[in-house]
Amino acid sequence: MSTLLEVSGVSVSFDGFRAINNLSFRMGAAELRAVIGPNGAGKTTFMDIVTGKTRPDKGTIRWGEKGLSLLGLSEARIAREGVGRKFQKPTVFEDQTVQSNLIVSLKNRRGPFAALFYRPGQGDIARVEALAEKIGLTAHLARKAGELSHGQKQWLEIGMLLAQEPRLLLVDEPAAGMTLEEREKTTDILVEAAKTRAVVVVEHDMEFVRRLNCRVTVLHEGSVLAEGSLDHVTSNPDVIDVYLGR
Numbered sequence: 132m133s134t135l136l137e138v139s140g141v142s143v144s145f146d147g148f149r150a151i152n153n154l155s156f157r158m159g160a161a162e163l164r165a166v167i168g169p170n171g172a173g174k175t176t177f178m179d180i181v182t183g184k185t186r187p188d189k190g191t192i193r194w195g196e197k198g199l200s201l202l203g204l205s206e207a208r209i210a211r212e213g214v215g216r217k218f219q220k221p222t223v224f225e226d227q228t229v230q231s232n233l234i235v236s237l238k239n240r241r242g243p244f245a246a247l248f249y250r251p252g253q254g255d256i257a258r259v260e261a262l263a264e265k266i267g268l269t270a271h272l273a274r275k276a277g278e279l280s281h282g283q284k285q286w287l288e289i290g291m292l293l294a295q296e297p298r299l300l301l302v303d304e305p306a307a308g309m310t311l312e313e314r315e316k317t318t319d320i321l322v323e324a325a326k327t328r329a330v331v332v333v334e335h336d337m338e339f340v341r342r343l344n345c346r347v348t349v350l351h352e353g354s355v356l357a358e359g360s361l362d363h364v365t366s367n368p369d370v371i372d373v374y375l376g377r
């Protein structure tokens with residue numbers, strides 16, 4: 132499988148505390164990966180480094196076929212390169228319909244002003260319908276986003292990110308606060324999305340990770356402690372010791 136993201140030997144310290152310690156991590160172009168680890172393991176900082184929010188003190192980050200270095204690029208430029216990030220809390224436009232939320236997120240649109248005076252064409256409507264289908268909101272396109280359930284808002288936001296056609300999607304605890312049924316639907320959306328792009332899911336909920344049925348990376352003290360199938364990593368004595376045994 133071709134490599135999309137190659138993080139090598141990355142470290143970052145905050146006031147002398149090493150939050151990320153010689154971390155290496157590789158993602159294929161169409162791969163689903165779960166990242167787990169105890170509180171403070173460095174999961175958020177890792178995502179901050181990939182998106183350009185935090186600059187590492189050491190290491191390299193290579194991106195795409197040409198091995199472009201992401202270090203030194205602005206967050207906006209990294210986003211344009213195709214890195215999308217979903218934070219835990221959904222940030223949809225509550226007063227807008229599901230359809231409008233998706234339309235303003237489509238790639239190749241120009242900023243909020245253009246969005247205000249823009250009339251979507253047939254192509255855009257078709258793209259929005261295809262996205263709505265992917266996130267299970269076809270029947271809700273005309274509803275205000277503010278009326279959706281928590282789970283539906285999360286799916287809408289995933290749809291808004293997919294509308295940007297990212298090559299790598301970073302998703303922070305998507306299952307938090309969801310019902311079992313919503314979690315199952317979220318699994319389907321992420322598994323499907325990862326057929327055509329790389330998707331990294333940071334998650335605490337082990338049942339959710341099991342359902343994702345993908346390779347798992349365990350972080351601990353800013354480094355990779357174990358990597359492999361969920362059964363493989365959860366039978367690793369070090370992982371049991373620092374994470375599961377507690």
Ligand SMILES: Nc1ncnc2c1ncn2[C@@H]1O[C@H](COP(=O)(O)OP(=O)(O)OP(=O)(O)O)[C@@H](O)[C@H]1O
Nearest residue numbers: 145146149150168169170171172173174175176177
């Ligand atoms: N800006 C910062 N300044 C100082 N310390 C920080 C900063 N950001 C993160 N840290 C520290 O770095 C360590 C890693 O934090 P991080 O948030 O990446 O962990 P995490 O695995 O995402 O944890 P959680 O599961 O609790 O979200 C923690 O000890 C945290 O306190």
